[in-house]
Amino acid sequence: MKGTHKALMVQGTTSDAGKSVLVAGLCRVLARKGINVAPFKSQNMALNSAVTKDGGEIGRAQAVQAFACGIEPSVDMNPILLKPNTDIGAQVIVQGKALQSMDAIDFHGYKKIAMPYVMDSFEKLSAQYDSIMIEGAGSPAEINLRENDIANMGFAEKADVPVIIVADIDRGGVFAHLYGTLALLSQSEQNRVVGFVINRFRGDIKLLESGLDWLEQKTGKPVIGVLPFLHGLNIEAEDAISAEQTLGANAKFTVFVPVVTRMSNHTDFDPLRLHPDIDFQYRAQGQSLQGADLIILPGTKSVRPDLEFLRKQGWDKDIERHLRFGGKLMGICGGYQMLGQCILDPLGLEGEAGESQALGYLRLHTILEPQKQLRQMQGWLTLPHQQTVTVTGYEIHAGRSETDDQQPIEWLEESPDSAQHSLKDGAISDCGQIFGSYLHGLFDEPEALTAILQWAGCEPLSQVIDTDQFKQQAIDRIADAIETHLDLNLLWPQLKT
Structure with a gap:
């Protein structure tokens, strides 16, 4: 890939490890520095979607990430969207338009057909933007889904992009997640991984340092940083329903x-x-x-x-x-x-x-x-x-x-x-x-x-809520945490800090 900041893919050890939020934050970091950046997710599965200006449908996470970049979302930012309509089936949306409903087995076979659409959209964005921040889906260690993969390492290998892997320490077992995920990748896929990010850490970082040292020694990969747990972070969820609310003492x-x-x-x-x-x-x-x-x-x-x-x-x-x-x-x-x-x-x-x-x-x-x-x-x-x-x-x-x-x-x-x-x-x-x-x-x-x-x-409300301002503040908080706690020189040595 051409350009110092051309592309970077964020994969996760699990669903909800923080991929969407990390990509949004990285988009904002680069946009702050004047880099023309866009988000991309080849395959998304979510019922929470957004509509582009030209009447296409994409995952809401990519619309939020485009917001973080300061650009309009487009169908090329999420060329394949799956909207579940049963426990084993989903409507398949290709480059913004509904194609048909498929069960999981049929879609697994369809991925060969889907990959050219994925690469077409990625190449369009690559020609238009200086940098592409790419989000994976689920985990690259789901070995039963590796054949014809378009969402994680299958795409990374095809597009020839570097990868970082993020894990949520708040779930527990973070070192097993990271070590095990890397171990389940092929040698060429392991070589593509440039480092790890640990997400949602609470406590004194000194208590974690021995584990970080062990992980780096065992894998030969650096820990790019440890992001803190950001309380009260109000950012639109990709799919999971957030029940967190800002409830005043006198809710009326x-x-x-x-x-x-x-x-x-x-x-x-x-x-x-x-x-x-x-x-x-x-x-x-x-x-x-x-x-x-x-x-x-x-x-x-x-x-x-x-x-x-x-x-x-x-x-x-x-x-x-x-x-x-x-x-x-x-x-x-x-x-x-x-x-x-x-x-x-x-x-x-x-x-x-x-x-x-x-x-x-x-x-x-x-x-x-x-x-x-x-x-x-x-x-x-x-x-x-x-x-x-x-x-x-x-x-x-x-x-x-x-x-x-x-x-x-x-x-x-x-x-x-x-x-x-x-x-x-x-x-x-x-x-x-x-x-x-x-x-x-x-x-x-x-x-x-x-x-x-x-x-x-x-009764009349005590204050006005500006949802766009909430989103801006949330994305800025993520970007601030990234700039404070991640070693961005490991990702982009020539990035001015």
Whole structure:
């Protein structure tokens, strides 16, 4: 690869070892130094996705990493995205567009076909940017998945890029993780590893030094650094749901979100989860929805199976009771579809073909279609007794819905492909208690968040939450920790510090 900082790949000993966060931080470090840098992840598996300006779909982690670089995300930053719709199957998205659903065995064979798309996207980015920060997936030591690998060392060998391996010491067993991972690699793959990073360390580093010395002696690889555990780090998760919240002593409003089996785009709720005035709670299987001021049904990759799951939990009965007592109810994307009269899947796109009776709160009828709706949107939201406010976000759904209810969102006419797209979105019930929309990111605009909460009965908020500012601060904290605790000269000897 040409250029001092051309490419570096971060692989992990396990899932959630810190790869996504480390790549975001390295992107910010290089961007601070004036280097034109972009993120890349060849294969991602996540239900938490983002929409690019040109209407493509990528993993949200790469959108966050692009944000860290100060650039717009593109489909080439994540050419293969897998969105699980069963325990053994997933929708396969190639360079931003949904291809088909495959089970794990079929996709394992498809990887030979996928590699040219991966390399095409990587080469496009390499021609456009001075540096590429690459994220692996899972662990390179998953020997049962090594054949035709496009996510870890298979890609690193094909693209000829150096690799660092990160491990999470907070899980325990960090030296076994690092030593064992390296030992399971081939000799050429081991030669590609330039060092280790230990993540999420708490305590006195002196107690760790003997272990670091042992690891370097046994492997012949340097420990590039030990990153501290960063408490209260609020950065959008790649897939795992974060229940951490900023709860003030005088939280004045309670919001419940039931966690369904294929919940998607849970980052919709970060502005609520992080607000000190809001008691925000994800409600898991076996937990009641009683006691909330506002219940929000989230997006889901498998709306009909998750509607059945919701009923099996008795959450439909909790919702009925909630509404009888005057509570407010919302639905976003798949949750919006659940609020309607029926959901039809004639082609079996999300499982067995058929029709499901929905919850019946909105005059909404939905049919699932092969062509996914993907677009960034901006418009105005008008709720009962509230001023009209600006909303921004994105749509990402495989359903077309028609409603006879009032539609509270009106899009700007210059929105993408407006000729093929309704200029209105959402529905609100005649009683004014129930509101649904396809728009992800509905709470991101502070004025929209305030209007929705006031509609739901919340008292005026004590402060305004700027989610972009939260993300900037979180990424800066990671970058600061990297510059303080990692020996970047081991990665980039000519990098000016």
